[in-house]
Amino acid sequence: MDALLDSPPWTSLFPVHPATTDARWWRTAVVYQVYPRSFADSDGDGVGDLPGITARLDHLAALGVDAVWLSPFYTSPQVDAGYDVADHRAVDPVFGTLADFDAMLARAHALGLRVIVDVVPNHTSDEHTWFRRALAAPAGSPERARYVFRDGRGPGGSEPPNNWRSIFGGPAWTRVAEPDGAPGQWYLHLFDARQPDLDWTNPEVRDEFEDVLRFWLDRGVDGFRVDVAHGLVKADGLPDWDGTTAMVEGGADGATGPMFDQEGVHEIYRSWRAVLDSYPGDRVLVAEAWLDSLSRTARYVRPGEMHQAFNFAYLTTPWDADRNRQVIVDSLAASDAVGAPTTWVLSNHDVVRHTSRLGLTDAGSLPKGIRALDEQPDAELGLRRARAATLQMLALPGVAYLYQGEELGLPEDTAMDDEARQDPAWFRSGGFEAGRDGCRVPLPWSAAEPSHGFSPTGRSWLPQPPSFARHALDVQRGVPGSTYELYRRALALRRHLQLASGSLDLVELPGVTTSEAVVLRNREVLVVTVHRGAPVSLPAGCDLLIASDEVVQDGAGSLVLVPGTTAWVLPPRAARVPHARTTG
Numbered sequence: 033m034d035a036l037l038d039s040p041p042w043t044s045l046f047p048v049h050p051a052t053t054d055a056r057w058w059r060t061a062v063v064y065q066v067y068p069r070s071f072a073d074s075d076g077d078g079v080g081d082l083p084g085i086t087a088r089l090d091h092l093a094a095l096g097v098d099a100v101w102l103s104p105f106y107t108s109p110q111v112d113a114g115y116d117v118a119d120h121r122a123v124d125p126v127f128g129t130l131a132d133f134d135a136m137l138a139r140a141h142a143l144g145l146r147v148i149v150d151v152v153p154n155h156t157s158d159e160h161t162w163f164r165r166a167l168a169a170p171a172g173s174p175e176r177a178r179y180v181f182r183d184g185r186g187p188g189g190s191e192p193p194n195n196w197r198s199i200f201g202g203p204a205w206t207r208v209a210e211p212d213g214a215p216g217q218w219y220l221h222l223f224d225a226r227q228p229d230l231d232w233t234n235p236e237v238r239d240e241f242e243d244v245l246r247f248w249l250d251r252g253v254d255g256f257r258v259d260v261a262h263g264l265v266k267a268d269g270l271p272d273w274d275g276t277t278a279m280v281e282g283g284a285d286g287a288t289g290p291m292f293d294q295e296g297v298h299e300i301y302r303s304w305r306a307v308l309d310s311y312p313g314d315r316v317l318v319a320e321a322w323l324d325s326l327s328r329t330a331r332y333v334r335p336g337e338m339h340q341a342f343n344f345a346y347l348t349t350p351w352d353a354d355r356n357r358q359v360i361v362d363s364l365a366a367s368d369a370v371g372a373p374t375t376w377v378l379s380n381h382d383v384v385r386h387t388s389r390l391g392l393t394d395a396g397s398l399p400k401g402i403r404a405l406d407e408q409p410d411a412e413l414g415l416r417r418a419r420a421a422t423l424q425m426l427a428l429p430g431v432a433y434l435y436q437g438e439e440l441g442l443p444e445d446t447a448m449d450d451e452a453r454q455d456p457a458w459f460r461s462g463g464f465e466a467g468r469d470g471c472r473v474p475l476p477w478s479a480a481e482p483s484h485g486f487s488p489t490g491r492s493w494l495p496q497p498p499s500f501a502r503h504a505l506d507v508q509r510g511v512p513g514s515t516y517e518l519y520r521r522a523l524a525l526r527r528h529l530q531l532a533s534g535s536l537d538l539v540e541l542p543g544v545t546t547s548e549a550v551v552l553r554n555r556e557v558l559v560v561t562v563h564r565g566a567p568v569s570l571p572a573g574c575d576l577l578i579a580s581d582e583v584v585q586d587g588a589g590s591l592v593l594v595p596g597t598t599a600w601v602l603p604p605r606a607a608r609v610p611h612a613r614t615t616g
Contacts (some may be wrong), residue, residue, distance in 0.1 A: 034574065036593045041540065042558070043541075043552070044125055044250075044538075045538040048361050048364050049366075049368060049536040050535050051535040052429075053533070054059070055533075057314060058314060058375040058431065058580070061431050061434075062094050062097045062526070063097065063101050063148065064095070064097040065098055065103065065436055067472060068081065068102060068127055070486075071084060071085055071088065071436055072084030072088045072475070073487035073488070073491070074087060076487055077489075078487055078492050079126050080133070081126065082123065082334075083128055083132055083135075086135055087475075087555050091142075093145060095516075096146070096524055098145070098287070099146035099254065099305055100145050100148065101148040101172065101257050102147065102149050103115075103150055104117060104150045106121075106123065107119070107124045107125075108157055109159050109226070109238040110455050111142070111157070111226045111227070112457065113472070115223075115227070116157035116158075118159040120151070120241075120244045121247050127372045127438075133251070133304075134251065137251065141252070145299065147254050151245065151258055152259040152260075154259065155227040156228060158225075158228060163610065164246075166178065166179055166219075169500070169528065171210070171216065174236075175293075177217055177231060178507050179228050179233050180218060180219060180228075180270075181217045181402040184278075188215070189215070192205035194273075195274070195497045195614055198221060199222055199223055200224050200461070201460035202460050204222055204453040205218040205219065206219055206328070210334065216448060222291060224460065232264040232265050235457050242303065247560060254313065255315050255316030256318065258318060258319055258338070260319045261297065261319040261341075262297060262322065262330060263291060263297075265295075267294055267450075277292065282301055288324055290321055293321070298332070301338050305317060305337055317339055318338065319341035321420075324342075326365075326366035329343070330366040330369060330370050333372035340372075345363060346360070347380075347383065347386075349397035351563060354546060357393055357538070360428065361367070363534065364430075365468075367430070373431050374429070376421055376430060376435065377433040378421055379434075379471070380435045381435065382468055382539065383398060383468075384471060385410075385413045385443060385444045385470075387443045387444070388411075388443045388444035390417035391409030391410040391412075392409050393407060395417065402444055402466060402470060404446065404447045404448075404521075406446070409446065411499075413443075413596065415441050419515060419552035420580040422580070423579075423598040423599075426526050428552075429536055429554065430534070434519075436475060437475050438519075439519040439520075440476070440516055441504045441515035442473075445470040446493070447497060449472075452495050454465070454493075469494055473493060473497070474492045474494060476500040476504045477504060477506065481505060483506065484604045485506070490506060493523065520582065522578055523598065529554075529557055531555065534557075535551070536552055536554050539553050543569075545567075547564070548568065549561060549562045549568055549593075550565060555590050557601070558570075558576065558601045559600055560601065562593045567593060568592065569590040569591070569592050570590055570593065570599070571604060573603075574591055574601040577599075577600060578593055578599070579597060583599060598613075
């Protein structure tokens with residue numbers, strides 16, 4: 033711990049993480065996720081597209097992010113909004129053309145933005161050429177060997193090969209009709225029946241995806257977010273498993289099962305890393321892996337494997353100071369053990385937006401979507417806590433991911449008509465799960481325009497709720513205290529103060545219990561998040577840098593934070609001594 037002048041007005045508990053001098057961009061970046069269908073529509077068909085993204089890249093540059101991650105835009109029947117890929121080397125016409133992609137990439141690079149694209153290696157669409165050939169070929173053929181085809185159990189093979197369940201609901205196996213029309217083998221699909229799983233023990237599959245990586249690297253992309261990164265390799269023999277697993281939080285019963293996190297995935301990513309390292313410019317691999325422990329997640333970012341892995345433990349932590357503090361400590365310890373940055377995230381295209389999750393009675397819980405008949409979040413409380421959570425996240429060392437629209441404070445659409453839903457999870461679960469449509473509603477750019485500026489015709493593939501008008505960019509830009517201006521200011525300060533490469537200590541303020549607030553020190557900056565209890569008075573003489581909500585002064589001139597607020601402050605000048613602990 034640093035030596036401080038005099039007696040600082042806090043108790044330093046212990047150091048959590050050392051500062052780093054490693055300046056590679058992927059260790060400190062803020063990455064903005066663009067969900068192409070819902071970002072901006074240029075041609076008026078109601079679906080966002082690549083030219084629409086290009087036209088709005090200036091917004092991201094002005095916001096202050098470092099990179100853009102694009103969800104899939106590849107040729108697809110769009111059963112799962114593009115995560116059912118039919119051609120990994122082509123742009124779906126609904127999004128544009130390869131020329132449109134090249135123009136978007138060039139514009140992003142001109143603005144100083146790097147571009148990460150999705151790669152979906154666990155499965156393909158059932159309309160992929162490979163799968164069509166597999167259906168036309170007999171059992172045991174090379175065409176079927178690219179996928180997980182198995183004979184059924186029971187009389188005449190009428191039962192699935194094992195008892196695995198699809199993450200979208202229902203069995204994970206579908207039986208096919210053989211070329212002669214007779215009932216035949218079964219194929220595995222951990223997701224929708226139209227998303228057959230590939231067999232990664234097949235060298236042809238491995239060669240194909242390395243070629244796909246090179247195709248996009250040759251076009252100039254800066255990296256790949258790897259969908260279901262933990263799912264490519266299945267346990268030998270495909271044994272029965274009675275557990276359940278779900279998106280984002282991993283194994284609901286504390287285990288990921290024989291279909292996930294098998295040792296063989298790491299060999300694949302070491303091979304992929306070698307491909308990326310053969311290109312100039314620090315290209316990156318990002319793991320989407322839903323696992324039951326931070327230590328298991330950290331194995332994906334060991335030296336020679338991937339660069340980043342989403343920290344879903346942080347995303348799924350409830351609004352609770354003790355649990356919030358512990359997940360920060362544990363996350364940094366796990367990542368530091370392998371020399372990798374921690375990759376923080378609060379929202380994405382698969383979960384209820386944190387503006388709404390944090391407004392539920394069980395604040396921070398993770399429902400499978402929210403319908404009109406479910407508990408409705410407290411919108412004001414949820415936004416207040418979401419702003420506080422984001423401001424804390426942006427003060428943490430490492431990488432931060434933002435999901436499109438969170439800079440506008442967008443809530444989940446919890447009143448969507450069931451007839452408008454399109455998520456396969458809604459249909460396969462028989463309506464038990466509302467699904468992910470509520471977080472995928474197209475963005476509001478202009479309050480008074482049709483579809484709030486999303487589309488020139490006013491069309492929108494998912495309906496926008498009326499409340500989106502007050503969140504539109506044009507009514508927030510330049511408005512002090514707006515969520516947009518909070519994000520923009522926080523991102524600028526994060527860069528100026530070098531918080532992403534900073535050290536982190538736990539701190540305790542006098543008179544404030546650890547169950548009420550999380551207090552951290554990054555370099556010289558105190559980061560205070562008040563979760564519950566009475567308002568917290570900061571030590572006299574602190575200078576406020578930024579706060580997620582209004583901060584008042586008490587009679588003694590001390591800054592006072594109410595619950596649901598995060599503030600970054602500089603401590604009294606006598607206590608300001610830069611941290612010396614660093615790693616290379």
